[in-house]
Amino acid sequence: MDEHARTGHGCSGESRAGLLARAERLCRERGLQFTPLRQRTLEVIAAETRPLGAYDIAERLSAPGRRVAAVSVYRALDFLTENGLVHRIASRNAFVPCEHSHHEGEGVVFLICRACGSVDETSSAEIERGLDRTLAQAGFRPASRIVEIEGECGACQGREERAGEKSSGTASRSDA
Numbered sequence: 001m002d003e004h005a006r007t008g009h010g011c012s013g014e015s016r017a018g019l020l021a022r023a024e025r026l027c028r029e030r031g032l033q034f035t036p037l038r039q040r041t042l043e044v045i046a047a048e049t050r051p052l053g054a055y056d057i058a059e060r061l062s063a064p065g066r067r068v069a070a071v072s073v074y075r076a077l078d079f080l081t082e083n084g085l086v087h088r089i090a091s092r093n094a095f096v097p098c099e100h101s102h103h104e105g106e107g108v109v110f111l112i113c114r115a116c117g118s119v120d121e122t123s124s125a126e127i128e129r130g131l132d133r134t135l136a137q138a139g140f141r142p143a144s145r146i147v148e149i150e151g152e153c154g155a156c157q158g159r160e161e162r163a164g165e166k167s168s169g170t171a172s173r174s175d176a
C-alpha cells in the first residue's frame with residue numbers, strides 16, 4: 001500500500017515498459033490473450049500524461065486506410081480495466097494507466113487537475129476505513145470504490161502564484 005501512495009501518471013519511459021511487462025506477465029498467468037489491439041491500446045494510454053477517451057485512442061491507432069473502430073477500443077479497454085491495467089476516470093469518461101497492482105477491493109483516489117488535466121492516483125487507508133464505515137451504515141454494497149477529486153495540482157497552484165507576483169511587479173519577464 002505504501003508503494004501505492006503518490007505515484008502520478010507522469011509516466012517515465014521505464015514505468016511504461018514496466019506496465020507492458022506486467023500486462024504480459026498477468027495475461028500469461030491468467031491464460032488470457034494479450035492481443036495486438038489490447039497491447040497497442042495500453043501503449044497509447046501509457047504514452048500520454050492526460051486521461052484519454054476511447055475515440056482519441058481509436059484515432060491514434062488508426063492509419064490512413066485502416067480505421068480502428070471505437071467499439072473495438074472499448075472492448076480492449078474493458079479487458080484492460082477488468083485486469084487492473086488501466087482505470088476509467090468516470091467524470092472524464094477517459095482512461096489512465098495503472099502502475100501498481102491493487103489489493104482486492106482496494107479503494108483508489110484520483111486527484112484530477114482542472115488546469116493542466118493531470119491525474120494523480122493515490123490511496124489512503126484512512127479514507128478506506130471511513131468509506132467502509134459509511135457503506136456499512138448505509139447498508140450499501142459498492143460496485144467500485146473509486147473517489148475522484150477535482151481541483152488544482154501543486155504545480156498549477158505554484159504557476160498561479162508566480163503569475164500573480166509577476167503582474168504586481170514590473171512586467172515582461174517570461175522565465176517559466
Ligand SMILES: [Zn+2]
Nearest residue numbers: 098099100121
Ligand atoms: Zn491503480
Ligand SMILES: [Zn+2]
Nearest residue numbers: 113116153156
Ligand atoms: Zn495542474
